[in-house]
Amino acid sequence: xxxxxxxxLGFSLVGALLMIAEPNNxxxxxxxxxxxxIGRPLTPISYAGVxxxxxxxxxxxxxxxxxxxxxxxxxSYEQQQAAQAxxxxxxAxxxxxxAxxxxxxAxxxxxxxxxxxxxxxPPGCGSTxxxxxxxxxxxxxxxxxxxxxxxxxxxxxxxxx
Amino acid sequence: xxxxxxxxxxxxxxxxxxxxxxxxxxDAQANEVLKAVNTYMSGLxxxxxxxxxxxxxxxxxxxxxxxxxxxxxxxxxxAQFFTEHHTNFKNxxxxxxxxxxxxxxxxxxxxxxxxxxxxxxxxxxKLHARYGISSPGSELFSGNAYELLVSKASRVIYVGESxxxxxxxxxIAGVLADMDWQLWVQKEGDPQLCRYVITDRNxxxxxxxxxxxxxxxxxANISNQRFNFRAPADAEAIEFVK
Numbered sequence: 252x253x254x255x256x257x258x259x260l261g262f263s264l265v266g267a268l269l270m271i272a273e274p275n276n277x278x279x280x281x282x283x284x285x286x287x288x289i290g291r292p293l294t295p296i297s298y299a300g301v302x303x304x305x306x307x308x309x310x311x312x313x314x315x316x317x318x319x320x321x322x323x324x325x326x327s328y329e330q331q332q333a334a335q336a337x338x339x340x341x342x343a344x345x346x347x348x349x350a351x352x353x354x355x356x357a358x359x360x361x362x363x364x365x366x367x368x369x370x371x372x373p374p375g376c377g378s379t380x381x382x383x384x385x386x387x388x389x390x391x392x393x394x395x396x397x398x399x400x401x402x403x404x405x406x407x408x409x410x411x412x
Numbered sequence: 413x414x415x416x417x418x419x420x421x422x423x424x425x426x427x428x429x430x431x432x433x434x435x436x437x438x439d440a441q442a443n444e445v446l447k448a449v450n451t452y453m454s455g456l457x458x459x460x461x462x463x464x465x466x467x468x469x470x471x472x473x474x475x476x477x478x479x480x481x482x483x484x485x486x487x488x489x490x491a492q493f494f495t496e497h498h499t500n501f502k503n504x505x506x507x508x509x510x511x512x513x514x515x516x517x518x519x520x521x522x523x524x525x526x527x528x529x530x531x532x533x534x535x536x537x538k539l540h541a542r543y544g545i546s547s548p549g550s551e552l553f554s555g556n557a558y559e560l561l562v563s564k565a566s567r568v569i570y571v572g573e574s575x576x577x578x579x580x581x582x583x584i585a586g587v588l589a590d591m592d593w594q595l596w597v598q599k600e601g602d603p604q605l606c607r608y609v610i611t612d613r614n615x616x617x618x619x620x621x622x623x624x625x626x627x628x629x630x631x632a633n634i635s636n637q638r639f640n641f642r643a644p645a646d647a648e649a650i651e652f653v654k
Contacts, residue, residue: 368653385648397653398524400544403517406653 362391368404369394381411438562442570442584448603449595450558458488459553460632461625465497467548468619476617483623486632487553490531492639495547506547507641508535514641515545522650523643531555543652548610548621552595561595564588573599577626581606590614604628 376389387394387405394405453459466480481499491511497504503518513528513535526543528535533554539545551560562568565586574583574596581596590613596606605628610621643649 366653383648396520396522396648396650398515398517398522398543398650399653401515401546403520403522403650404653406651 363407365407365409367407368397368399369407370402370404372405379411384411386411436562436565436567438565438568439570441582442568443562445570445582445584445597445603446558446561446568446595449552449597449605450556452603453553453557454555456487456489456630458630458632458634459486460627460629460634461485462627463623463625465499465624466620466622467499468617468621470615470617470619474617476619485553486634486638487532488634488639489555491529491535493532493553494639505641507639508532509639509641513539516641516643516647521644521647523641523647524650524652525641526652542654544654549608549623552605552608561586561593576606576624579606602630604630 372387372394373389376387376394379386379388384395386408393408393410395408397404397406399406461484463483463485464480465483466478469477469479471477479499479501481497481502483498484496485493486495487493491508493506493508495504495506497506505514505516505518507514507516508528511527511529512525514523514525516523526539528539530538533556536546536550536554551557554560565588567587569585569587571583571585571594573580575581576596580599582599584595584597586593586595592611592613594607594609594611596608598604598606605625607622607624609623611618612620
């Protein structure tokens with residue numbers, strides 16, 4: 252009995268270690284958050300004297316804010332997806348009602364200010380090409396990839412069409 | 413004798429780390445090695461290096477992951493470089509050529525470009541000020557390594573000698589307000605770099621960046637093409653944002 256428990260524990264520990272050793276197996280969101288919040292170690296070239304600590308803290312807080320937005324967005328997307336599943340079931344009978352409901356949802360979705368950046372796209376974004384440039388659209392917001400502090404981020408832009 | 417030396421260095425290190433000193437204090441031996449590095453690096457026309465990098469990333473409240481990868485770095489003075497950085501979650505190339513800086517992300521297949529005139533040191537400094545881009549280790553190749561390593565340090569000490577990749581190397585350490593660097597420099601022959609480690613104490617869990625230089629080709633004959641970024645047909649241009 253004890254042996255079985257120990258073995259099971261052993262396997263799960265090995266499993267856990269393998270998961271940790273292989274970044275590809277980790278949820279993307281974990282990485283994006285880690286990268287966004289902490290980033291890379293600073294270097295003497297980026298070291299700006301006494302004021303740096305304050306500056307870094309500010310950046311830290313600023314980076315954390317969009318991450319929080321992502322978390323909120325994650326939840327709202329799950330909710331939205333669940334709501335959509337229900338709606339699809341009712342779709343055959345209530346097409347007109349669905350159209351109204353979707354319009355209402357679009358109004359209710361949080362729209363982010365143009366220029367805000369997220370470390371990763373919210374789930375379920377669709378992509379469109381306008382004038383040979385990729386745009387991602389979801390949750391009432393349009394995004395373009397951009398480079399910020401050496402990381403790829405997704406910047407909120409105006410509706411390109 | 414060596415162990416006494418080492419012990420003394422460690423005691424010094426512990427003692428000094430906890431003391432805030434207004435004027436930088438630089439160990440004479442460490443100073444000599446760093447000056448030699450600066451003179452040697454500034455005197456090179458071109459340099460081609462392969463290195464292994466490891467980079468810690470902090471997530472959650474108190475967890476660390478270590479990403480290991482390779483970097484190939486080519487430099488030609490006065491103002492050309494390229495890097496190819498590969499880890500299992502990031503594949504990145506950078507270029508500086510004819511006053512234009514390019515970052516190309518292979519995974520997302522996008523690139524960003526910016527005007528970057530001036531010397532390597534100017535470019536590294538401006539890239540950080542304007543776009544928040546700082547590549548750990550770039551200070552060593554800026555042509556201004558001594559100044560960048562020493563000027564903001566409260567202490568620079570000579571720790572001792574250690575063997576890296578079969579080479580005897582001087583071990584030097586610098587203490588900044590909330591960051592430490594450690595540099596290992598080849599003892600025999602040219603003062604080539606053996607290893608460089610940064611510890612960022614400003615971040616919880618103090619993540620470290622480490623680069624170990626494997627292949628070092630001074631005044632290498634690097635073809636012009638290697639500094640020249642040609643965008644793949646399907647790659648998309650993106651903007652730098654603040």
